[in-house]
Amino acid sequence: MRIVLLQLNIYAISLLLCSAEPEALGTITFKITDFTMLQCVNSERCTGNISVRFQTARSGMLVEQTFDLADWQSERSANFHKPWPGLVMVTLSLNSSDSELVSRESLLFPRGSFQNIKDNWTYISLYGRQSLFTMTAKVECLDYHYGQDCAQICKPETCLVESNFIKCKPGWRGANCQAPICSPNCSSSNGYCDQPGECKCKRGWTGNGCNECVPYDGCLNGGCKANAPFTCDCDPGWTGALCNIESHYCRSNNSCVNGGVCLDSHDPLEPFRCICPNNQTGSKCEL
Template sequence: MMAELTGYYMMVLSTVVFWSLPYNTYSLNLDDPNVCSHWESYSRMVTESYSHRFDQIYYTNCPDILKWFKCTTYREMYRTAYRRGEKIMYRIKSQCCPGFFEIGEMCAPHCEDSCVHGSCMAPNTCRCEPGWGGYNCSSACDSDHWGPHCSNRCQCKNGALCNPITGSCICTPGYRGWRCEAQCETGSYGNGCQWTCQCQNGAICHHVTGECNCSPGYTGTLCQDECPVGTFGAGCAKTCHCMNNSKCAHVNGTCDAGYTGEKCDIRLCPDDRYGLRCEKNCPCHAPRTLRYVVNDLTDFNKLYCARINTFKQSVF
């Protein structure tokens, strides 16, 4: 009897221990927000105990006067029995949420179309690298946009190229600045404004090509030459009409010293005047002095006043 009880208790203990052990089917990290869990049922064959009813026979004294005989009596009793059966059990089932797939202990988003130049950040949603856009990051940014998903607008000016990754401007020749908004400083030109102008005589060079824009009265590739004799002004486009073998100034067309009039056809200046175009007052006040005398027609600074007879000797 003791052996039977010992076997019974061992079986019950093993059943209890089996039921108390956690049924761990987790392979995913439950802290991952993309892991979804739910309860699921499953069946399992188990050995279970139950109370079995039986009639126990026992003997009592018969109700006779002498009580010499024993009578058979039955009483209802229960004992623990065991049986095999199918039992419905429940457990937590963890799996990746819809739109995600399992990678080790984590769940990663799934994009049906591969993200060509980017990564899948959510189900069917790509995160594009800078310089790329489109639903699957396969389209390069156009010339006016930059950054991830081409979401930023370029700020470049004057035909500058916009870097599709950083948005920085690549200036065209002749321009500078963060947005290529400014021309090269005076005296420089070209790509990156790295070249120095070679123009002469106050000419200004083009900020893109370096071509010289000559000041009035000069010509040549570098504006190194005066206008040819008989011409003057911007681009040497105007023609002189000087007479008396007089030549005009290459800048503004004024006549040589000692002549006046539109065509330099009037010799000498009026009294009290001298200089180019006779625009200056002569300081001579002594009697019998000429108001204007030409000493050196090539040097206007050597004009002076002299006596009339001196003038006659030097001129005639």
């Protein structure tokens, strides 16, 4: 099997999309302009299908089309869905019902050369011992696709194309100008935006800049613990899962002795303190 290396120049010409798949980047158009094979002269023996493949070792198959040998002169187009690599391998093969032709299938992969001609087409001549193929081919980017590989996307609502360079419109950023710029005070970790200048909060956050956490639903006398959403950390004097139970340590615990007065401190580590009368000391006035 013989392989021809073909360098196609990319021309970023927008095409009108009718029913192209969303992920398509560009289109390759090709046409076999001449096909001669000694076995076929003045005979009806050349029947079957021709397969044309455009591929690379790294990217794999880019475009493949198979068509009837009787229709070899028609122009054909196909979309490619991977960034165009520039240098590709072009493979032609003939699948014929004639066993003699099948046994000489390698003759359909001759060495060839190419050169650029007008109208952005690349001209390819393929010579074999008993065969001659000539082909023209060109690559064009689909609508809103630019660059040497057709992988840069520029939609008119978000970006501009100036001298083949992409420039984002105000309020948009990213390699393809696909990311909106949120309001200046919008938290990068807690907020997001679909349009420039807005700020939408992720789940569990609120406020103009999405910097205020949302406590556990039903938390009455408390807020988020360590600024973690959907937690409930009680304010002083309150307890319970929802901070809805008033906490008075001194009412339920007679901790101070010798006439000491108990005061709630609302400190989880030291929930009370004692005011001791004269000559009494200690945390509980026990001395």
